[in-house]
Amino acid sequence: MHNAMKKTQVYLYQDQIARLKHLAMIEQTSYAELVRKAVSEYLKTNQNRKTERLNWVETSQKLAVPMGGISQRMDEELYQ
Amino acid sequence: MKNVLVDSNVLIAIYDINDSLRHRAVDDLSRFEQNKVNIWITEHILSEILTMLSNRGLKQQIEDIINKIENAQLHIYYPDNAQTAWKINKKVAQKLVLQQKTRASYTDLHQLVLVEDGFLTDSANHSYDHHLNHAD
Numbered sequence: 670m671h672n673a674m675k676k677t678q679v680y681l682y683q684d685q686i687a688r689l690k691h692l693a694m695i696e697q698t699s700y701a702e703l704v705r706k707a708v709s710e711y712l713k714t715n716q717n718r719k720t721e722r723l724n725w726v727e728t729s730q731k732l733a734v735p736m737g738g739i740s741q742r743m744d745e746e747l748y749q
Numbered sequence: 750m751k752n753v754l755v756d757s758n759v760l761i762a763i764y765d766i767n768d769s770l771r772h773r774a775v776d777d778l779s780r781f782e783q784n785k786v787n788i789w790i791t792e793h794i795l796s797e798i799l800t801m802l803s804n805r806g807l808k809q810q811i812e813d814i815i816n817k818i819e820n821a822q823l824h825i826y827y828p829d830n831a832q833t834a835w836k837i838n839k840k841v842a843q844k845l846v847l848q849q850k851t852r853a854s855y856t857d858l859h860q861l862v863l864v865e866d867g868f869l870t871d872s873a874n875h876s877y878d879h880h881l882n883h884a885d
Contacts, residue, residue, distance in 0.1 A: 729774075734764065740774075743761060
């Protein structure tokens with residue numbers, strides 16, 4: 670199920686445009702429909718991409734390591 | 750307040766088991782998240798964090814920062830256009846020239862300008878650095 674469509678503009682390479690138009694002609698569909706299909710397939714492929722979401726407590730519990738208490742000495746390390 | 754601009758020292762503290770401000774940082778960030786306050790950083794802050802972590806070879810922590818940005822737990826402030834970016838840079842440069850007592854970094858003063866001049870709307874700074882509290 671899709672939402673209402675909204676116009677957007679993107680730049681494509683000339684060869685991509687030519688190939689899409691050729692495919693649209695063969696498949697008897699529109700150039701825009703092919704672009705929408707390509708975007709849908711990309712989103713479907715990437716929807717399960719793993720991005721672990723740790724809250725701030727979990728982050729500190731799992732990832733805190735000995736760094737020597739540097740939060741108050743950052744400018745010294747970075748800029749001096 | 751809908752937005753908070755957090756300093757690099759707050760985020761570094763959560764990864765440092767030795768840091769006396771670690772628990773405070775975790776509490777502060779958790780509270781912002783619970784209260785639906787958007788947590789922002791700048792590219793300068795990101796640069797500082799990644800430099801500190803990469804200097805220590807902390808790859809997992811770097812990946813976690815990237816995940817937090819991609820998961821929208823952390824937002825990066827980008828000006829709307831080049832004119833706004835230059836307006837901000839100029840204000841920061843003027844502050845750098847005018848500061849007398851403190852020696853705040855460009856990153857610190859950039860944060861001040863974004864919040865005080867309203868480039869990041871409805872926002873406040875959150876830092877454990879005295880420069881952001883007492884900059885001239």
